Amino acid sequence: MAGTKLLMTFPVTATSHTLADYRARGGYATLARVLREMKPEDVTKEVTASGLQGRGGAAFPVGRKWQVVHLDDGQPHYLCANADEGEPGTFKDRWILENAPHLLLESMLIASYALQVRNAFVYIRGEFDLPYRRLAAAVEEAYGAGYFGERILGSDFSCDVVVYRGAGSYVCGEASALITSIEGKRGYPRNRPPRLTVRGLYQKPTVINNVESLANITGIIANGAEAFRKVGTAKAPGTRLLSVSGHVERPGVYEVESGYPFRDFLREELGGVLGGRALKAVIPGGISAKVLTAAEIEPLALDQSVFEAAGSTLGSGGMIVIAEGTCMVRLLQVMLRFYHHESCGQCTPCREGMGWMHRVIDRIVAGQGRPEDVATLYHVSRWNDGTTICGMGDAAGYATTAILDKFRDEFDYWIANGRSKHRGVLEVGNA
Amino acid sequence: MKHLVPEFERLKARFPAGFESSLVLPCLRRIQEDRGFVADSDIAGLAAYLGVPRIQIEEALSFYTQFRRKPIGRWHVQACRNVSCSMRGAERLIDHLRRRLGVAPGETTPDGRFTLSTVECLGSCGTAPVVMVNDAYHEGMTAEKIDALLAGLE
Numbered sequence: 001m002a003g004t005k006l007l008m009t010f011p012v013t014a015t016s017h018t019l020a021d022y023r024a025r026g027g028y029a030t031l032a033r034v035l036r037e038m039k040p041e042d043v044t045k046e047v048t049a050s051g052l053q054g055r056g057g058a059a060f061p062v063g064r065k066w067q068v069v070h071l072d073d074g075q076p077h078y079l080c081a082n083a084d085e086g087e088p089g090t091f092k093d094r095w096i097l098e099n100a101p102h103l104l105l106e107s108m109l110i111a112s113y114a115l116q117v118r119n120a121f122v123y124i125r126g127e128f129d130l131p132y133r134r135l136a137a138a139v140e141e142a143y144g145a146g147y148f149g150e151r152i153l154g155s156d157f158s159c160d161v162v163v164y165r166g167a168g169s170y171v172c173g174e175a176s177a178l179i180t181s182i183e184g185k186r187g188y189p190r191n192r193p194p195r196l197t198v199r200g201l202y203q204k205p206t207v208i209n210n211v212e213s214l215a216n217i218t219g220i221i222a223n224g225a226e227a228f229r230k231v232g233t234a235k236a237p238g239t240r241l242l243s244v245s246g247h248v249e250r251p252g253v254y255e256v257e258s259g260y261p262f263r264d265f266l267r268e269e270l271g272g273v274l275g276g277r278a279l280k281a282v283i284p285g286g287i288s289a290k291v292l293t294a295a296e297i298e299p300l301a302l303d304q305s306v307f308e309a310a311g312s313t314l315g316s317g318g319m320i321v322i323a324e325g326t327c328m329v330r331l332l333q334v335m336l337r338f339y340h341h342e343s344c345g346q347c348t349p350c351r352e353g354m355g356w357m358h359r360v361i362d363r364i365v366a367g368q369g370r371p372e373d374v375a376t377l378y379h380v381s382r383w384n385d386g387t388t389i390c391g392m393g394d395a396a397g398y399a400t401t402a403i404l405d406k407f408r409d410e411f412d413y414w415i416a417n418g419r420s421k422h423r424g425v426l427e428v429g430n431a
Numbered sequence: 432m433k434h435l436v437p438e439f440e441r442l443k444a445r446f447p448a449g450f451e452s453s454l455v456l457p458c459l460r461r462i463q464e465d466r467g468f469v470a471d472s473d474i475a476g477l478a479a480y481l482g483v484p485r486i487q488i489e490e491a492l493s494f495y496t497q498f499r500r501k502p503i504g505r506w507h508v509q510a511c512r513n514v515s516c517s518m519r520g521a522e523r524l525i526d527h528l529r530r531r532l533g534v535a536p537g538e539t540t541p542d543g544r545f546t547l548s549t550v551e552c553l554g555s556c557g558t559a560p561v562v563m564v565n566d567a568y569h570e571g572m573t574a575e576k577i578d579a580l581l582a583g584l585e
Contacts, residue, residue: 076447085554086552086554087552088513088514088515088551088552088556089514089515089552089556090554090556091554091555091556091557094554094555118447119446119447125554126460126495126497127497127550127553127554127563128554129566129567129568130568160445160447162445162446164453164456164457165456165457165460166456166495167456167459167460167491167495167496167497167498168495168496168497168498169494169495169496170551170552181456182453183452183453184452184453184454184455184456184483184487184491185452185455185487185490185491186490186491186494187494187495202449202450243556243557244557245515245518245519245556245557245559246514246515246518246519246556247518251556251557251558251559252557253557283514287513287514318556320514320515320518320556322518326518330517331514334512334513334514334517335514337551338513338514338551338552341551342551344494425522426514426517426518426522427517427518427519427520427522427523428518
């Protein structure tokens, strides 16, 4: 067991996602107590004191985001749960949506009370079918039980929720693009300032939190900030849901207490690298997180601050394990094809840069690489940094340069010899 | 589109007042479920119904990859080819699908039965490789499993 668990605390059964089962686990009791006993600002204080960091990728403190919203500004406020899980390698919010939809909804109600939100939204990626059906059914159950709607549980608090489905766009997971998408437009990110907590959905103050961030709220309020801070580390309290894929014996979603050693996690929980191979590298937090070599990651604790100090991030929790023998040139090719495909086209450096890098890597893989190609990839990566509205261009550049820095020999080899230093594939087989 | 208006009205009631523009994506999704694609007449009809500019609907249609302007096969086979799926055999699986269906990604079989597409990350990386057929995910796919699946789809 990778330490204390806060979210994956019950056995998943055929009915564990239903309202009846959730209530049997104590569900919605925290909401009832909040509405009876707490003032909205007390909820925000508790969340701030918990030190909860966002789980969507940027690790921004949740309480600090909430504090920007002024409760008495006379405007409507909106809350959006970001369920547009699309960072490659990430599938942990799907676990919550499928198995604990009421935990998300109760947490959203508590957050909506704290932020005085009348209308809340869940933005869920368009491809998610079962997660959508589970969540939509949970919403109907919650309305039926009086947890949403007018004067909830006899209080003065009223709140409605809409589950809004995306339609196939990676960039809509970026908070400002998500808002533009809920407005029924192309999902173009917006320049900040103003922050979305000042001018968000239809220009009104809007808080956007990742599904896992929100799912932690009910427990924080139920047990107090102090109890939450006892779990994990001082700099990164609580747990992380890590979705693990790639060359590993037991891929899946794991809840890990912050600070748990990576080495133990790989050996005990994941069953080691596929087929007992040696570990080559790990992309620790979605493909936009900088790759770490085996030597770099093996001594680390699974703690956001530790990964930041090591030059990477636990990001979205999408951990991709890469075995020895994997071709890193092909890996970068797949990544750049993806970024090129998903660039929304709004900013020139990203729109042109992603296509340029994609053409360069395709040329290398086709055996027509030129001596200056690696320098070009570096150049375009750096040229993207800080020159685009959203972070996608930056992130693609960081991910690219990390691979080039750490596996440069494979690129030089392919350019010089017209073929992969390894077998030119991403699959390693089971032998 | 007109026969869907009662459904659209129920949908609208769920949103706050003044959110008509937000209905563009859910209405397009419903139209596509109904017709199989979004036709020119749907764009004009939806723009008039919601009171939004026609160009907003055109822009949404050309931006979001799940929307279609043309009919496709009865079964839409979408194979993920992103990092995690490729690491667990997606590239071989997609080659197999091309041979098995006799079409390249983006094409439809002459009998109108299957359309093959490749897609980027469906969020199912732990059970890679994943293939989505219409709305359903099929996880941990192999050539044998895909053959059995396709054989059962008329």
